[in-house]
Amino acid sequence: MSRVEKYNPLKSSALSRKKGELKEERKGRAEIQEITYESVKEDAVRFGLATDVLYQMNAGKEASIFLAHWKGHPIVLKAYRMWLSSHRISKKKGFHVPASSKKTYCVLDMMESFAVVEFDLLEKCFHAGVPVPTPIGRVGNYLTMRFIGDEVEPAPQLKDVHLVNPEVVLNQILDDYLIMYRDVHYIHGDLSRYNILWWQDRGWFIDVPQAYEVGPWCDMNKAERMLLRDIRNVLSYFESYDIHRDPKHILEVFLSEYIPSNKKHYRELAQDNVELL
Numbered sequence: 482m483s484r485v486e487k488y489n490p491l492k493s494s495a496l497s498r499k500k501g502e503l504k505e506e507r508k509g510r511a512e513i514q515e516i517t518y519e520s521v522k523e524d525a526v527r528f529g530l531a532t533d534v535l536y537q538m539n540a541g542k543e544a545s546i547f548l549a550h551w552k553g554h555p556i557v558l559k560a561y562r563m564w565l566s567s568h569r570i571s572k573k574k575g576f577h578v579p580a581s582s583k584k585t586y587c588v589l590d591m592m593e594s595f596a597v598v599e600f601d602l603l604e605k606c607f608h609a610g611v612p613v614p615t616p617i618g619r620v621g622n623y624l625t626m627r628f629i630g631d632e633v634e635p636a637p638q639l640k641d642v643h644l645v646n647p648e649v650v651l652n653q654i655l656d657d658y659l660i661m662y663r664d665v666h667y668i669h670g671d672l673s674r675y676n677i678l679w680w681q682d683r684g685w686f687i688d689v690p691q692a693y694e695v696g697p698w699c700d701m702n703k704a705e706r707m708l709l710r711d712i713r714n715v716l717s718y719f720e721s722y723d724i725h726r727d728p729k730h731i732l733e734v735f736l737s738e739y740i741p742s743n744k745k746h747y748r749e750l751a752q753d754n755v756e757l758l
C-alpha cells in the first residue's frame with residue numbers, strides 16, 4: 482500500500498475492510514471465527530503490529546498467544562477470538578460487556594473491547610510501576626506487548642519454578658499488587674501462580690482482561706470478594722513453601738489504603754441491605 486493511500490482519510494482502514502469482509506462472509510451465521518496461524522500472521526503484518534509471527538505459544542478460552550517479531554525482536558501477540566453471533570451467546574459465557582443489539586458488527590466490536598481493556602490497563606500499570614509486559618500496539622482484537630523472556634524461551638509461570646527466597650517474593654508480589662489496587666484502582670481478578678511469570682528475580686503480572694475497576698461506580702462488595710480471592714490464590718501457592726499468612730488481614734491492609742470516597746461506608750450499608758448509589 483502506498484503512503485498516500487494509507488493516509489487518505491476517505492479510504493477505509495485495513496481493520497474496517499477486514500470487518501466488512503467478515504460480515505459479508507458469515508452473514509446470518511452464529512459461530513466463533515477460529516483463529517488460524519495463517520490468518521493471524523496475515524492480519525498482524527497487514528495491521529502493522531508485527532513484521533513476522535513465528536508460532537502459537539498458547540491457546541486460552543478467549544484468546545491465543547503468539548510469539549511474533551518486530552524487526553527481529555521478539556514480542557507477544559495476543560489475538561482475541563471474534564464471536565460472530567448475537568451477543569447473548571457471549572453473555573452466557575460470563576463476559577461483562579455492555580448490552581448491544583444483535584447485529585454482528587456489535588459482537589465484533591465487543592471482542593475488540595477485551596483487547597482495549599487489556600491494552601489500557603497494561604499501560605496504566607506500566608506507568609504506575611507495576612511489573613507487567615509493556616503494551617506496544619493494538620488494532621481490533623489484536624494487541625502486542627513485551628515478550629517476557631529471552632531469545633531462547635519465555636519466562637516460566639510461577640507454578641513451574643522453585644523459589645530460593647519465597648518470603649521475599651511473596652512480599653514483593655503483595656507490594657506490587659497493592660500498587661495496582663491503590664494507585665491504578667484495579668483488581669486483577671485472576672491473579673494466581675498461572676498469571677504471574679517469573680523473570681529476572683521477580684513476578685510479572687499478566688492476563689488482565691477480566692480486571693475490575695474500583696471507582697465511584699463499582700460494587701464494593703464484589704470488589705472485596707474478588708480481591709480476597711486473588712489474595713487467597715497467591716497465598717495458596719506459597720503454602721507449598723510452608724508460608725502461611727492471613728488473607729483477611731492482607732485484605733484489610735489493601736482496603737485501608739484505598740476505598741473510593743463515596744463507598745467508605747459500604748460494609749455498614751451492606752449489613753442494613755442498603756444499596757449504595
Ligand SMILES: Nc1ncnc2c1ncn2[C@@H]1O[C@H](COP(=O)(O)OP(=O)(O)O)[C@@H](O)[C@H]1O
Nearest residue numbers: 539540541546557614627628629635636687688
Ligand atoms: N508477555 C508475555 N511474555 C511471555 N509469555 C507470555 C506473555 N503473555 C503470555 N505469555 C504466556 O502465554 C500464557 C497464556 O497467556 P495469558 O495472557 O495468561 O492468556 P490465557 O490464560 O487467557 O490463555 C501465559 O501463561 C504465558 O506462559
Ligand SMILES: [Mg+2]
Nearest residue numbers: 541675676688
Ligand atoms: Mg492466563
